[in-house]
Amino acid sequence: MMTTTLFDFHPVTTSRLGSVDLENPAFGSVFSDHQFRMDFADGQWSGGVIEPYGDMSLSPAAMALHYGQAIFEGMKAFRQPDGGVALFRPADNIARFNKSAERLCMPTIDEGRFLSALTELVKADRGWVPHGEGSSLYIRPFMFASEAHVGVRPSESYRFIIFTCPVGTYYKGNVKVKVETFFTRAAPGGTGYAKAAGNYAASLKPTALAREQGFDQILWTDAVEHKYIEESGTMNVMFVLDGKLVSPSLGDTVLSGVTRDSVLKIAASQGMEIEERKVPVAELKAAAESGALTEAFGVGTAATMTAIEAIGFPAETVPLGDPNGWEVMPKLAKTLDDLRRGKGEDPFGWRVVI
Numbered sequence: 001m002m003t004t005t006l007f008d009f010h011p012v013t014t015s016r017l018g019s020v021d022l023e024n025p026a027f028g029s030v031f032s033d034h035q036f037r038m039d040f041a042d043g044q045w046s047g048g049v050i051e052p053y054g055d056m057s058l059s060p061a062a063m064a065l066h067y068g069q070a071i072f073e074g075m076k077a078f079r080q081p082d083g084g085v086a087l088f089r090p091a092d093n094i095a096r097f098n099k100s101a102e103r104l105c106m107p108t109i110d111e112g113r114f115l116s117a118l119t120e121l122v123k124a125d126r127g128w129v130p131h132g133e134g135s136s137l138y139i140r141p142f143m144f145a146s147e148a149h150v151g152v153r154p155s156e157s158y159r160f161i162i163f164t165c166p167v168g169t170y171y172k173g174n175v176k177v178k179v180e181t182f183f184t185r186a187a188p189g190g191t192g193y194a195k196a197a198g199n200y201a202a203s204l205k206p207t208a209l210a211r212e213q214g215f216d217q218i219l220w221t222d223a224v225e226h227k228y229i230e231e232s233g234t235m236n237v238m239f240v241l242d243g244k245l246v247s248p249s250l251g252d253t254v255l256s257g258v259t260r261d262s263v264l265k266i267a268a269s270q271g272m273e274i275e276e277r278k279v280p281v282a283e284l285k286a287a288a289e290s291g292a293l294t295e296a297f298g299v300g301t302a303a304t305m306t307a308i309e310a311i312g313f314p315a316e317t318v319p320l321g322d323p324n325g326w327e328v329m330p331k332l333a334k335t336l337d338d339l340r341r342g343k344g345e346d347p348f349g350w351r352v353v354i
């Protein structure tokens with residue numbers, strides 16, 4: 001056994017790196033050599049260990065499997081021009097993880113310790129960070145209730161793991177989205193602002209139905225009236241409306257994306273007018289029909305930006321102009337990508353070189 005600066009380190013005996021096509025990995029199904037693991041019991045977190053990625057044993061009565069105390073994060077590490085590696089705004093993901101934990105009655109994790117775990121893990125597997133254009137190392141921290149107990153109450157023990165996956169360009173193409181006016185992703189007072197596993201389970205059926213109807217994703221609306229736009233699938237959503245960059249305002253039903261915040265700050269710094277506000281479905285439809293809506297796109301860590309080529313309103317589907325001719329989205333995407341990949345200055349202080 002070795003130790004990193006902070007954690008026990010049990011390295012793999014043989015790395016799997018040589019057997020992986022690092023520049024063309026299937027998204028989300030190739031896992032790096034190591035994981036970070038830390039367990040919570042008796043009111044405190046254990047020391048934390050970096051160990052080989054692998055299966056684990058779990059009681060069938062583990063409370064996460066029954067009552068759904070499970071949360072996660074998604075972030076990325078990027079190769080830098082000098083061959084180094086940088087995380088992007090990790091403090092924001094850590095803070096959001098702890099917000100999710102509080103909402104689900106789970107223990108929080110000391111921010112400094114969390115950042116050290118991320119840093120040490122990515123250092124241990126730095127060879128797994130791809131070099132290719134558009135590729136990166138996807139990082140998945142998560143926590144679940146591990147106590148074996150039947151009966152609804154907060155678990156007394158938890159497991160926290162971080163694993164990583166090299167990922168290539170995640171290009172799904174442009175999407176057609178369906179304005180959802182029956183199902184709900186998140187209700188006021190609910191868990192929509194948390195990255196809670198159950199939120200995603202609940203979105204599967206409405207998404208499957210939308211696919212049957214010829215759409216790729218759902219444009220979620222508010223739970224109360226289904227009159228205001230909230231998010232697009234598992235991404236935040238933005239519109240270029242009358243030349244302004246408009247995004248639904250945050251609240252407890254919208255997940256506060258790091259990409260959303262970054263894109264809004266970048267756009268503002270480039271002199272664009274920004275509006276974070278309620279976006280009525282009726283306004284969006286009128287703007288799509290009149291041509292005032294020139295661009296629409298989802299923003300999130302996994303795909304970064306996804307162009308919306310058509311919006312399915314309840315009565316009819318309205319196509320937007322060809323995304324190949326758009327100007328705002330590609331410019332914002334390029335600036336964000338350069339910031340993450342260490343190309344040029346970092347005026348916002350978002351890169352954390354490890």
Ligand SMILES: *Cc1c(COP(=O)(O)O)cnc(C)c1O
Nearest residue numbers: 234235236255257258259300301
């Ligand atoms: C993760 C997520 C996002 C995007 O957040 P990022 O921090 O930008 O990756 C947006 N909406 C939902 C519902 C999400 O789960």
